[in-house]
Amino acid sequence: MAASWAVGLGVISCTPSVPSSPPNILFVYVDDLGWRDTGVYGSGFYETPNIDRLAAESVRFTTAYANAPNCAPSRAALMSGTYAPRTGVYTVGSAARGESVLRRLIPVENETTLSLDVITLAEALRGAGYTTGHAGKWHMGGVGHLPTDQGFDWAVAGDATGQPRAYFYPYRRNGVGIPGLESGTEGEYLPDRLTDEAIGFMTENRDRPFFMYLSHYSVHTPISAKPELIGKYESRSEVGDQGNPAYAAMIESVDEGVGRLLDALEYLDIADHTVVVFYSDNGGFGPVTSMAPLRGSKGMLYEGGIRVPLIVRWPGHSAPGTTYDVPVIGTDLYPTLLDIAGAKPPPGKLLDGVSFAALVEGDEGTTEMLRDRPLFWHFPAYLERYATMPGPWRTTPASAVRRGHYKLIHFFEDDRWELYDLSTDVSESVNLVDREPETFAELQALLRGWWEDVGAFLPTQSNPEFDAELRAIVDAAESVW
Numbered sequence: 001m002a003a004s005w006a007v008g009l010g011v012i013s014c015t016p017s018v019p020s021s022p023p024n025i026l027f028v029y030v031d032d033l034g035w036r037d038t039g040v041y042g043s044g045f046y047e048t049p050n051i052d053r054l055a056a057e058s059v060r061f062t063t064a065y066a067n068a069p070n071c072a073p074s075r076a077a078l079m080s081g082t083y084a085p086r087t088g089v090y091t092v093g094s095a096a097r098g099e100s101v102l103r104r105l106i107p108v109e110n111e112t113t114l115s116l117d118v119i120t121l122a123e124a125l126r127g128a129g130y131t132t133g134h135a136g137k138w139h140m141g142g143v144g145h146l147p148t149d150q151g152f153d154w155a156v157a158g159d160a161t162g163q164p165r166a167y168f169y170p171y172r173r174n175g176v177g178i179p180g181l182e183s184g185t186e187g188e189y190l191p192d193r194l195t196d197e198a199i200g201f202m203t204e205n206r207d208r209p210f211f212m213y214l215s216h217y218s219v220h221t222p223i224s225a226k227p228e229l230i231g232k233y234e235s236r237s238e239v240g241d242q243g244n245p246a247y248a249a250m251i252e253s254v255d256e257g258v259g260r261l262l263d264a265l266e267y268l269d270i271a272d273h274t275v276v277v278f279y280s281d282n283g284g285f286g287p288v289t290s291m292a293p294l295r296g297s298k299g300m301l302y303e304g305g306i307r308v309p310l311i312v313r314w315p316g317h318s319a320p321g322t323t324y325d326v327p328v329i330g331t332d333l334y335p336t337l338l339d340i341a342g343a344k345p346p347p348g349k350l351l352d353g354v355s356f357a358a359l360v361e362g363d364e365g366t367t368e369m370l371r372d373r374p375l376f377w378h379f380p381a382y383l384e385r386y387a388t389m390p391g392p393w394r395t396t397p398a399s400a401v402r403r404g405h406y407k408l409i410h411f412f413e414d415d416r417w418e419l420y421d422l423s424t425d426v427s428e429s430v431n432l433v434d435r436e437p438e439t440f441a442e443l444q445a446l447l448r449g450w451w452e453d454v455g456a457f458l459p460t461q462s463n464p465e466f467d468a469e470l471r472a473i474v475d476a477a478e479s480v481w
Contacts, residue, residue: 022341023314024274025125025211026202026261029078030254031071031137031220032298034284034291035307036242037251044239046251050259054278055311059322059360063422064310065402066282067330069299069379069395071162071220072112072139074281074330079120079140079150081334081351084378085456087114089140092162095381098394101467102474104413107397108380108457112160113141114150119346121334122151125211128343133201134158136194136215152213156180156197164190164217167224189226191218191250195257199264206268209341214261218254223288225249241290272315275340277333280308295428299383299395301409302428306377314340317361326370327402328356336360374403376450380412380459397459401447408443412459417444 035041038048040055041062067077068084068091076089084090088111091097095107114120122132131154134147138158147155157178165173169188171181184193198214229249237243258278265271283305284290286297296302310328312318331353338345339357354373358366376399383395397412405423410416419432419440433440451458 021273022128022130022209022343024202024209024270025130025277025337025341026198026265026274027211027213027277027337028258028261028279029075029136029213029215030278030280031216031218032282032285033219033251033254033280033309034289034297035280035294035304035309036240036291037219037284037289038255038309041309042240043242045233045236045242046248048251048255050255050262051278051311054258054262054276054313055321057320058276058278058311058313059318059324061310061312061328062323062325063327064279064308065306065327065329065375066280066308067306068377069282069301069305070383071137071281073379075137075139075215076114078281078330078333079114079122080118081121081331081349081353082118083331083352083376083454085451085454086350086352087111087118089114090379090457091381091383092139097382098384100463100465101470102394103382103396103463104466104471105397105459106461106463107382107459110381113145116145116149118150119349120151121337122147122211122213124151124334124338124343124346124349125341126151126153127346128338128341130209130211130341131205132211132213133198133205134213134215135197135201137162137164137217137220138215154201157194158215163220163222166190167217167222169193189253191216191253191257195260198261202264202270203268206270211337216254216257219247219250219285221285223247223250226253229253241292244288247288274315275337276311276313277337278309278311279330279333280310281330282306283308293427301377301379301398301400303407303422303426312360314360319362322362324359324367326356326359326367327375328370329353329375332356372404374401374446374450376401376447378451378454378456380457399447399451399456401443401450403443403446406439406443408440408447410444410447419443 038051040052066074068074070092072092073084073089076087090110095110126132132152134152134155136157139162142160147158157180167190169184171178223246225246230245233245233248265274283298291304294304296304335355336357339355378399380397400409407420409418417433420428
């Protein structure tokens, strides 16, 4: 797609037309955007008027989840419609991150590419007559496993990389740039450029059904933003443990892009025939933002690591301003978008999620079914602590299940179980394992049964390099935070 799609919509030269059914789909996927990182979800520091406007015109979910606490496995689940044990993509890169002597167990041998045998969401939609486009972060494989190998007709700026090489043009680090963005304007900001590319794709395909997957690198590290926007926030006081000016500026740029996308749909006269989805791949980055009252952050199976914003606008079908506290998860989006497109899953395609399209349309008859079915997370991997920050940021192998308002987490290293009632304890501060033994036993059996059903890797083998004395020192130091 040409790089000349400018920040203003006035450069688009076309005659608006009304497309035919099925509806277009614009999917905006933000990287590391925390559950409380927008105004509509409760931030008093970050400014997101366009996302807030979108929410006012849409259905918004307050208990939506990512399939994993970090990037790649969430993306693999979204594109495959299946849980991590089925794809082998459990984490980012190696599952043995951090100091070997601090790992009590041997973690999974992680897959870093999504198999070509997987029928992706893009392939399913293309089979239903959609033209498919991808702009931005891919993170599920390099050459031979790129978006164009996985069902996208057109793609730009995506490869195996999990974070941008740079946020400003020429987008290069150590001599390597972002594929497809070799030309540009000095000082051009990556979220703006990716929005340009998405608008260009939608403009070229306005007369046919399209699936535009805009997968931002923002707001992933490095924390890098436009200086003029950083300055806007520097004099402001922190609000609710949120107060990083550069991070706020990054969020504002994403928000500006959302506004431009919505304006483009109106200009092209396809807004009423385009479903817009706004979603994040995991919780926010703990050192720069806060998910409070949720506990934890990116990299953790506590709510702050996996609960994310999700907004769906389906003109003529969804009631503007509707809010649901019904739990949904990334694997649900594959069948949901197929339903919206009027398409069937490919023959023989296994899907772990269920469609919530009827709920988006206001059919609350599906509410109890969605609320009562179990959701699972499995992370048999290690993540290092954030190198520049003190505190308990280190993640050890864990697994979790939520059913109804109860959530059970299992930590493999010390065979520890934690049970929480999210209806009264969203901060996950009171472990109910001993107080509610029947609920604990039910969820424990449910999780163990799921491990067996999906063939989940269970980290049980001891690591011969583990140093118990050193680990005790680290645990003691972290306990003060």
